[in-house]
Amino acid sequence: MESRARCARSRSSRPHIWLLVLLASLGPSSAGHAQGYQLWLGYRPSRNLARMREYAASLLPMVVDGQSSTFDIVSGELHDALESLTGRDFVLSRPPPPKPQLVVGTRESSSTIRSILAAGELAPLGTDGFVIRQPLIEGRRVTIVAANTDVGALYGSFALLRELQMDRPVDSLVMTSAPRVKRRILDHWDNLDRTVERGYAGRSLWDWATLPATSRRYVDYARANASIGINGTVLTNVNANARVLTPEYLAKVAALANVFRPYGIKVYLTARFSAPIEIGGLTTADPLDAKVRAWWRAKVDEIYRSIPDFGGFLVKANSEGQPGPQDYHRSHADGANALADALAPHHGVVMWRAFVYSNAVPTDRVKQAYDEFTPLDGQFRSNVLLQTKNGPLDFQPREPFHPLFGAMPKTAQMIEFQITKEYLGEDTHLVYLGSLFSEVLKADTYVRGPGSTVARVIDGSLQGQTETGMAGVSNIGSDSNWTGSQFNQANWYAFGRLAWDHTLTAASIADEWTRMTFTNDPVAVRTIVHMMLVSREAVVNYMTPLGLAHIMGTTHHYGPAPWAKLARADWSPVYYHRADSAGVGFDRTAEGSNAVAQYAPPVRNRYADRSTVPDSSLLWFHHVGWSERLRSGRTLWDELALHYQAGVDTVRAMQREWNSIRGSIDEQRFTQTHDYLAIQEREARWWRDAVLQYFQTFSHLPLPAGVEPPAHSLSYYMAIRCPRDEHKPRCDGIP
Numbered sequence: 172m173e174s175r176a177r178c179a180r181s182r183s184s185r186p187h188i189w190l191l192v193l194l195a196s197l198g199p200s201s202a203g204h205a206q207g208y209q210l211w212l213g214y215r216p217s218r219n220l221a222r223m224r225e226y227a228a229s230l231l232p233m234v235v236d237g238q239s240s241t242f243d244i245v246s247g248e249l250h251d252a253l254e255s256l257t258g259r260d261f262v263l264s265r266p267p268p269p270k271p272q273l274v275v276g277t278r279e280s281s282s283t284i285r286s287i288l289a290a291g292e293l294a295p296l297g298t299d300g301f302v303i304r305q306p307l308i309e310g311r312r313v314t315i316v317a318a319n320t321d322v323g324a325l326y327g328s329f330a331l332l333r334e335l336q337m338d339r340p341v342d343s344l345v346m347t348s349a350p351r352v353k354r355r356i357l358d359h360w361d362n363l364d365r366t367v368e369r370g371y372a373g374r375s376l377w378d379w380a381t382l383p384a385t386s387r388r389y390v391d392y393a394r395a396n397a398s399i400g401i402n403g404t405v406l407t408n409v410n411a412n413a414r415v416l417t418p419e420y421l422a423k424v425a426a427l428a429n430v431f432r433p434y435g436i437k438v439y440l441t442a443r444f445s446a447p448i449e450i451g452g453l454t455t456a457d458p459l460d461a462k463v464r465a466w467w468r469a470k471v472d473e474i475y476r477s478i479p480d481f482g483g484f485l486v487k488a489n490s491e492g493q494p495g496p497q498d499y500h501r502s503h504a505d506g507a508n509a510l511a512d513a514l515a516p517h518h519g520v521v522m523w524r525a526f527v528y529s530n531a532v533p534t535d536r537v538k539q540a541y542d543e544f545t546p547l548d549g550q551f552r553s554n555v556l557l558q559t560k561n562g563p564l565d566f567q568p569r570e571p572f573h574p575l576f577g578a579m580p581k582t583a584q585m586i587e588f589q590i591t592k593e594y595l596g597e598d599t600h601l602v603y604l605g606s607l608f609s610e611v612l613k614a615d616t617y618v619r620g621p622g623s624t625v626a627r628v629i630d631g632s633l634q635g636q637t638e639t640g641m642a643g644v645s646n647i648g649s650d651s652n653w654t655g656s657q658f659n660q661a662n663w664y665a666f667g668r669l670a671w672d673h674t675l676t677a678a679s680i681a682d683e684w685t686r687m688t689f690t691n692d693p694v695a696v697r698t699i700v701h702m703m704l705v706s707r708e709a710v711v712n713y714m715t716p717l718g719l720a721h722i723m724g725t726t727h728h729y730g731p732a733p734w735a736k737l738a739r740a741d742w743s744p745v746y747y748h749r750a751d752s753a754g755v756g757f758d759r760t761a762e763g764s765n766a767v768a769q770y771a772p773p774v775r776n777r778y779a780d781r782s783t784v785p786d787s788s789l790l791w792f793h794h795v796g797w798s799e800r801l802r803s804g805r806t807l808w809d810e811l812a813l814h815y816q817a818g819v820d821t822v823r824a825m826q827r828e829w830n831s832i833r834g835s836i837d838e839q840r841f842t843q844t845h846d847y848l849a850i851q852e853r854e855a856r857w858w859r860d861a862v863l864q865y866f867q868t869f870s871h872l873p874l875p876a877g878v879e880p881p882a883h884s885l886s887y888y889m890a891i892r893c894p895r896d897e898h899k900p901r902c903d904g905i906p
């Protein structure tokens with residue numbers, strides 16, 4: 172990655188960038204991907220020499236027809252990528268090649284593009300969309316990548332390079348693409364001391380001690396994000412520190428914003444609600460207090476003086492001990508609007524989180540956000556987006572979609588996914604989240620009849636919101652492979668691709684990522700993609716099958732702890748599974764907490780009825796007797812045990828699949844994944860054995876045929892402890 176970025180920088184002073192093919196030298200270049208630092212942008216030369224020749228003949232020489240720092244980046248990227256993918260060396264030269272094969276630019280920057288595309292053809296694509304076309308110009312088939320803006324041209328260039336990295340032919344390339352949501356944002360839960368809350372990939376990328384001095388890593392981060400369309404980054408933890416809003420830190424934030432800007436990425440910060448007191452010297456943070464409002468206005472004006480394109484604030488208020496408007500008996504709308512009013516003159520937004528906790532322990536934790544926020548629909552300013560986690564609890568391996576989606580038609584709603592796998596095996600377990608993300612996006616809320624998917628709420632097409640966005644809690648850190656494991660990179664990638672276009676399938680994204688990251692070898696691709704696609708159901712099965720939730724260790728969230736009981740009941744696994752001698756599961760029907768009532772009638776009825784609720788959500792909504800028969804004809808106990816076993820078996824199958832592709836990818840990345848799969852298999856057994864033994868103390872039933880007996884006593888599993896917040900939490904004593 173470094174060489175490419177250096178290349179882009181060295182060209183930045185040129186008024187026009189013309190790239191000319193000077194010499195041909197077929198043969199693979201050495202793309203050092205071994206550690207995974209290159210992510211999906213390694214630009215491995217094809218093994219198919221004919222394809223490389225085709226790329227050279229169809230795309231070279233090329234011209235990036237525009238002047239700006241973003242166009243410099245486009246030039247550098249295309250140059251380095253095409254050198255590798257065609258096996259031809261280029262040098263930069265002026266004047267431009269007389270007959271370019273590839274032209275990149277905007278209507279404004281390029282007369283060629285103006286002559287091919289009418290303004291009306293590009294306009295609907297907005298600021299970020301692009302087209303790729305292959306018109307005949309003077310009898311030659313020319314590839315053009317055109318957009319309304321420089322950043323759109325950057326996105327289009329990455330899209331073209333994706334095709335080439337997948338070894339696809341380029342003789343009939345036609346693509347029109349525009350993102351379905353406006354703000355595609357990574358939320359970093361990074362602290363100013365460089366620890367990362369729920370981060371499993373080393374320290375924070377942001378080196379506050381050396382900023383505003385910048386480093387190459389920031390450029391590489393921006394480049395990777397731009398390649399998948401991510402256009403925003405919240406630098407700091409939602410459990411916020413007001414110091415980031417002081418002049419000293421704002422200068423550091425501005426330095427990062429300067430690096431990210433040409434990549435189309437805006438910087439956002441988390442705003443601690445009590446900042447007016449902590450760094451402003453006021454005695455209150457009451458959002459209706461005139462001095463508090465003036466303080467926020469002045470602070471925001473100060474931010475925009477050094478960061479003119481600052482995106483806005485993300486706020487966690489009155490949740491898990493964070494301060495908020497309710498401390499002053501004000502509503503969430505009052506709190507959000509105070510900040511929104513300060514940001515509005517600068518076109519900034521507030522992303523206000525719906526993840527709230529009341530101080531009193533509720534009868535049902537999952538009902539709170541809906542109960543708290545739906546009465547506020549219509550009260551938020553137009554530059555407030557309500558940011559809601561994908562499910563009503565907390566990033567579990569599987570949850571039903573959050574009932575707030577669609578329930579606030581007068582409010583802009585963002586979805587928040589968690590890319591870092593806090594509850595899904597953190598760095599070591601191979602779990603491809605593309606499947607989880609798209610399952611939620613495709614879920615039908617029925618709020619406006621069939622087809623009212625979560626995705627259509629989020630992109631505004633269902634209820635007409637114009638502020639739209641998707642956030643992903645970042646899994647990125649200082650590790651050389653960025654994300655703690657090779658396969659966690661796929662989750663960053665999948666988030667970006669789905670934020671751009673939620674109609675993409677998890678399978679097609681896995682296929683793209685595999686080809687770009689590892690290989691185009693068809694057998695290896697099939698094998699890896701298959702592993703990825705079964706991995707999410709595997710983790711659900713060996714952790715929380717049939718709608719179970721939150722039965723993991725109470726602080727680290729890593730291993731099983733269904734027995735755990737904390738002073739705060741709604742942080743305790745026993746609160747969620749409700750196992751007793753009769754059965755297991757949380758009754759959320761009308762006879763229980765009635766959380767089902769928060770869904771639109773067709774969904775509510777489906778979940779409430781034992782005969783229609785899907786098995787995958789059964790224990791989320793119902794308390795079911797151990798010996799009750801499920802749809803399969805098996806008892807709940809047998810079904811539960813078989814799901815746990817299936818989880819273990821799937822991981823074992825993934826191990827076999829991975830071993831079968833040895834030699835198809837580099838040994839270093841092969842070995843890391845191989846070793847992590849061994850950890851995953853061991854820990855899948857740990858989950859199965861610990862949970863089933865614990866539940867057996869209630870059910871008193873034998874394990875069905877096909878389920879391996881536990882290796883240790885229950886007290887053995889209960890004694891295992893995982894340290895909190897350690898860089899790589901590991902639990903000693905696992906079999």
Ligand code: GCV
Nearest residue numbers: 360368369409410487526565
């Ligand atoms: C940033 C969960 C996590 C917390 C996180 C919180 C949130 O509770 O365990 O670490 O805090 O969600 O999303 O605010």
